[in-house]
Amino acid sequence: MQLSHGGESSPTGAPVARRSVEQVLALAPDAASRKAGTRLGAAGPWSGTGCDASGAVWGLCKGSGSTPYRTVVDTTGPAYACSCPSRKFPCKHALGLLLLRASDEGAFRPAEPADWAEEWLAGRRARAARESNPAAGGDSPRGPADPAAARRRAERRAERVTGGAQELEQRLADLLRGGLAATDRPGYGLWEETAARMVDAQAPGLAARVRELGAISGSGPGWPVRLLEECGLLHLLDTAWLARDRLPDPLAATVRTRVGLPQSAEGPPVRDQWLVLAQYDTPDGKIVARRIWLYGRGSGRTALLLSFGAAGRSPAQALPVGATIDAELTPYPGGGQLRAELGEQFGATDAAGPPPGIAAAVAPAVYGNALRDDPWLDAWPVTLRDVIPVPSKDGWQLADAHADAHANAHADAQGGTRTDARTTSALPIAPAALSRPGLWKLVALSGGGPVTVFGEIGHRGFEPFAAWDPGEEEEGAGTTGGPVVQLV
Numbered sequence: 001m002q003l004s005h006g007g008e009s010s011p012t013g014a015p016v017a018r019r020s021v022e023q024v025l026a027l028a029p030d031a032a033s034r035k036a037g038t039r040l041g042a043a044g045p046w047s048g049t050g051c052d053a054s055g056a057v058w059g060l061c062k063g064s065g066s067t068p069y070r071t072v073v074d075t076t077g078p079a080y081a082c083s084c085p086s087r088k089f090p091c092k093h094a095l096g097l098l099l100l101r102a103s104d105e106g107a108f109r110p111a112e113p114a115d116w117a118e119e120w121l122a123g124r125r126a127r128a129a130r131e132s133n134p135a136a137g138g139d140s141p142r143g144p145a146d147p148a149a150a151r152r153r154a155e156r157r158a159e160r161v162t163g164g165a166q167e168l169e170q171r172l173a174d175l176l177r178g179g180l181a182a183t184d185r186p187g188y189g190l191w192e193e194t195a196a197r198m199v200d201a202q203a204p205g206l207a208a209r210v211r212e213l214g215a216i217s218g219s220g221p222g223w224p225v226r227l228l229e230e231c232g233l234l235h236l237l238d239t240a241w242l243a244r245d246r247l248p249d250p251l252a253a254t255v256r257t258r259v260g261l262p263q264s265a266e267g268p269p270v271r272d273q274w275l276v277l278a279q280y281d282t283p284d285g286k287i288v289a290r291r292i293w294l295y296g297r298g299s300g301r302t303a304l305l306l307s308f309g310a311a312g313r314s315p316a317q318a319l320p321v322g323a324t325i326d327a328e329l330t331p332y333p334g335g336g337q338l339r340a341e342l343g344e345q346f347g348a349t350d351a352a353g354p355p356p357g358i359a360a361a362v363a364p365a366v367y368g369n370a371l372r373d374d375p376w377l378d379a380w381p382v383t384l385r386d387v388i389p390v391p392s393k394d395g396w397q398l399a400d401a402h403a404d405a406h407a408n409a410h411a412d413a414q415g416g417t418r419t420d421a422r423t424t425s426a427l428p429i430a431p432a433a434l435s436r437p438g439l440w441k442l443v444a445l446s447g448g449g450p451v452t453v454f455g456e457i458g459h460r461g462f463e464p465f466a467a468w469d470p471g472e473e474e475e476g477a478g479t480t481g482g483p484v485v486q487l488v
Contacts, residue, residue: 019075020483023320024098026279027078029088029309033095040096043107049100051108057101058117061093071097072117074124076348078318081120089316157202161259164201165238168194168210172235180224183217190214205260209234233376253333254374265341269328272296274303275355276319277381277454278465280488284308290315293381293454293465294329294340295355302381303329303340317342321466322484324349334374338381354452354468354484357385360400361425363457379458386450389443390426395434396443398462399426401450430461438487442467445485455487 021041028034040046040061047068049059055076060068063084070083071093080094090098100107113121171194175183183190191214198207213234216227240247240255247255257263277293292305307315319325328343358366363382370380387398403425433439445451445467455464464487 019098019102019320019323021099021102022483022486023322024095024102026321026486027090027098027318028095029090033088033090033092036092037090037095037099040092041099041103043100043104046097046100046107048114049097049108050111050113051101052110052113054121056113056117056121057097057108058114059097059100061096069093070116072113072120073097074121076345078320079124090318157261160201161203161206161261162242164198164203164206165241165259167197167201168206169235169238172231172238175231180227183213183227203260205258206234206237207260209237237376250334250373254376257332257334258374258376263332263334265330265332267331267333269330269343270296270299270301270340271326271328271346272298272301273324273326273349274329275324276321277302277355277383277484278486278488279319279321280465281315286310288315290317292317292319294319295383296329297324297355300356302338303331304338304381305329305342306339321486354454355383357383357452359403359425360384360387360398360427360462361403363427363462367457377458379456379463381454382457383452383454384427384462385452387427387453388448388450389429389439389446392426392428394428395431396429396439397426398429398453398464427457428461430458430463432460433463433487436488438464441485442487445469453487 025034025037028037045062046059047062049057051057054074056072056074058070058072061071062068070081071091072081073079073090073094075098078090080090082091082093084091084093086092112118171190175190191210195207195210195214198204198210209230213227213230216223216230219226237255237258240251241259244252244255253263274294274296277295279290279292282289282291288309290307290309292307294303294305295301296303305317305319307317309315325348326346328345329340330343332339332341363384366382367377367380371377384398386401388401390397390399429439442451442453442464447470449470451470452468453464454466455462457463466487467485469483469485
C-alpha cells in the first residue's frame, strides 16, 4: 500500500468536516491527477464503500485487473492508502473516493471499517499514540546532538558564506564600474558563474538571487533600471550579512534566512482555529514548493506553511482550501514571522466565511510596513474587502467599491468637483495573474459587484489567490459560511 506523509489523526470524537468538490481537487498533486480523479468521482467503479465517525472513508475501485484497488482515506489528516502502484499522494483513486464522498454522501454507508482498512487505521492510531507518549512503550527519543560540534559546523559555514558575500560584493562593484550594458551581450556568463560560486560558498539564497538577475536583461524595455534595483537589493543583503552581529535579532534572523541558512521553528506554539486561505505550487528548479496560507480566527495572525516535493512528486503537505482546522502552529524566526510549522491537529470544521479585510487603498501601506522588517520581501498577504475587478489600460485592477462615495463626500465638504475615484483607489493585478483562468473566475464571481479577495500584494501588483461569494458577509457580521473560490 502507498501511504501519504499527511498529519496524524484527530482525537476520537473531534468534529470532521466533509470536503467540497473544489476542496478535494485542491489536494491533487497535479492537473493529470485532478483529471483522472474526476473520472473516478462517480459511483460506477466503486463498491464496498463506507465511512465511520472518526473521519475514515474507504472503498474498492474497479481497475483494469481482476482485483479492485483498496483505497482508504483518513480525512482528519488527510492521509491516504491505496493498493495501486502510483507514487502520487493522493493517487487518483483516493481523489475519486473523496470526490464521490463530496458529491454523493448517500453512497457511503456508516459502518465498521473493512478489515484491510481497519489494519491501516489502527497502525496510524498506534503511531500517533507512540509519538504523543514515547514513555508508554514507544521508541526511545534520540539523544541530543553534540552542541559543540554543531556550533563548529555553523561557524565553518558562516565563514564560507562570508567569503562568498565578499566575493559577490567585488563582482557587483566590477559590474557597476564597467556598466550594466555589458550584461545584455549574448553569452554573457557572469551570472551563472557567480551563482555557482555562491553555491560553493553554501549560500543558496544568494545564488538564487544572482540567477534571477540573469533573466532581467531580456525582460523588455526598462531592464537596466530593474537590474540596478535588484543589484541594490543584493548589495543590501550582502552588507547586512557582513554586519549581522550589529542587527536586531529579528532582522538578523531574516538575513540568515534570505542568505539560505536553515532555520528551525521555535517559540511557543499557537493553537487556533486556522482558516485555510489558499494553496498553490511553484516550480523551483528540480523541486516543487507548496505554499499554504492560513488565518487564525482567534489570534488574527496570518501564517504560511511551506513544504517541498522532489522532482516528479508533489509536496506531501496538503490542506483543503476553505476548511478550518483546530491546530497548533510554531512560528519560524525572522521579520514578520509569517512562516510556521504545522503541529498537532485536533479536528476540522466547516468554513465560516472570509477573514476581516482592508480597503485596496490601504494595502500598499501594509506592504510598505512589512518591508521595514524584511527589505527583500517580494509580496505580503492581505485580504481585500469590497473590491471590484475592473479592466484597465494595461490589464485589470481591483478597485474599492466605495471609494467614489468617500471621495465625493470629501469633495462636497471641501467644495470641490465630484469625480469617479475608483481608479485612484485601485490595485493593479500582477502580470503573472493576468494569464490565469482564476482571473475570469474572479470577474464572473463579482459580476460587477464587490467581493472579498485574498492574495499577495507586491511591487508588481496584487496576485489574487481566493475569493468569497459576494453574498457572504465578513467575519463578525453574520457570516453564513459559503464556499471559497480558488483562483490559483
